[in-house]
Amino acid sequence: MLGQVDVSKRQAEIADLVQKAGFASVEELAERFDVTTQTIRRDVNGLCELGILRRTHGGVEPPAPASNIHYSTRQILNLPEKQRIANLVASEIGNNQSLAFSIGTTPEIVMQALTGHEKLAVFTNNLNVAFTASGNPSFQVTIAGGRLRHGDRDILGSAAQAFFSNYKFDVGVFGVAGVDEDGTLLDFHEDEVAARQSILANCRKSFLVLDHSKFGRSAHVRGGRLKDVDAIFTDRPIPAEYLAALEGTETGIFVADERSGS
Secondary structure (H helix, E strand, O other), X not given: OOOOOOOOHHHHHHHHHHHHHOOEEHHHHHHHHOOOHHHHHHHHHHHHHOOOOEEEXXXXXXXXXXXXXXXXXXXXXXXXXXXXXXXXXXXXXXOOOEEEEOOOHHHHHHHHHOOOOOXXXXXXXXXXXXXXXOOOOOOEEEEOOOOEEOOOOEEOOHHHXXXXXXXXXXXXXXXXXXXXXXXXXXXXXXXXXXHHHHHHHOEEEXXXXXXXXXEOOOOOEEEEEHHHOOEEEXXXXXXXXXXXXXXXXXXXXXXXXXXXXX
């Protein structure tokens, strides 16, 4: 699959754990997963080669901070949660619908969950989404033109904004980098916000897809609010302090149930 990182389930769990904790020793990881330190070293060496983690004295830690976590790392962080969200979104989308997809790993995983549908018209500036959608011969896939952003395999800029404004979609599916406590949606680049807002302005239903880690996560570009979307799909109940931003609105809240897997 285009852009999909080839890691084992244990490696994905290691990356998730280290990203959240900030550091883990080889011995701690070996005990946590009940394997030898040699096995853990092979796992973390592979993750370091991919740039997902970096070695430090006695263990591993996340790579040096950047404007955003690398796409390859985001693909495997909170992966089970994102898959549950994606399955829930897929259950709310019917066949024969037109869909706009934004950049980001959660929209990509939603597309993966939709591959069993029929006759979807998919419009996107996310090449990972486009590649996944192209695997179903009944889907019509249309992509934005413009300059490719290599790490994320997406297209941003005025051409992407104009692309989405040419259509009227049944459903727009998009994520965000973070959500402030007052309900403000946050991203790292103005072009990311502009493309997302263009989808929002040109869809009949808007689905915001995000896992629990996005609530309270900092990013510096503002772009809309929680109350602007028709439905929020997440993996845990929204923290109480964020719900005030939704009071008096008709925004639906869908929480993926870990027990049922959807």
